[in-house]
Amino acid sequence: MHVEDTAIMCGMSWTSRIALAAATLLVAACSPLPALPPASGQTVPSGATAGAIDACAMLNRGEVAAALGEPVDEPISEQELVDYGCTYTPGAAASANMVSLELSPGSTFAQRKRFFIAQGGMPIDGLGEAAYAKGGAILVLQQTTIVYLVLLHDGWSDRRRFAAAQVLMGQALPRVRQVRNL
Numbered sequence: 001m002h003v004e005d006t007a008i009m010c011g012m013s014w015t016s017r018i019a020l021a022a023a024t025l026l027v028a029a030c031s032p033l034p035a036l037p038p039a040s041g042q043t044v045p046s047g048a049t050a051g052a053i054d055a056c057a058m059l060n061r062g063e064v065a066a067a068l069g070e071p072v073d074e075p076i077s078e079q080e081l082v083d084y085g086c087t088y089t090p091g092a093a094a095s096a097n098m099v100s101l102e103l104s105p106g107s108t109f110a111q112r113k114r115f116f117i118a119q120g121g122m123p124i125d126g127l128g129e130a131a132y133a134k135g136g137a138i139l140v141l142q143q144t145t146i147v148y149l150v151l152l153h154d155g156w157s158d159r160r161r162f163a164a165a166q167v168l169m170g171q172a173l174p175r176v177r178q179v180r181n182l
Helices: 003-010 014-030 061-068 106-118 158-179
Strands: 076-080 083-088 098-105 122-124 130-134 137-142 145-152
Touching: 061 083, 061 098, 061 158, 098 106, 098 158, 106 130, 106 137, 106 145, 130 158, 137 158, 145 158
Parallel strands: none
Antiparallel strands: 076 083, 083 098, 098 145, 122 130, 130 137, 137 145
């Protein structure tokens, strides 16, 4: 804190100081992090922010179609602050089947893990530093990145959804390492 800031703070009530501190934290928390540079050999599409991560590049349509057992439409890419997501859905309008992949900063893993376990998630081996699964949902900490994959398929058992999700996660994790330069 600078001398000028201290002088301003001294003339404020405690309520005003707390409000100012809360506003400062909110602005800092909601400000986007600096963009990551593209990984070696990776190009940034025109109009895209340098360093933006394309979660849809972690799995291709053929891999998702094979896992779901049906063709899928073009994936839908999403970005919310520092979270990157991609959703794949079949071309059949009546189908509720889908695969969703999300990449998030690893700093929130402990909180997400607690929530996932509270919802019935169980530890699994062979997918990163820490991995948990429930049915077709798998949560993995891959060094500094959370990778969360959900596979929904009507009529499939939890065991079958897990097996298909596990295959997709195994295909995505090496690409996550490459893009995030892990």
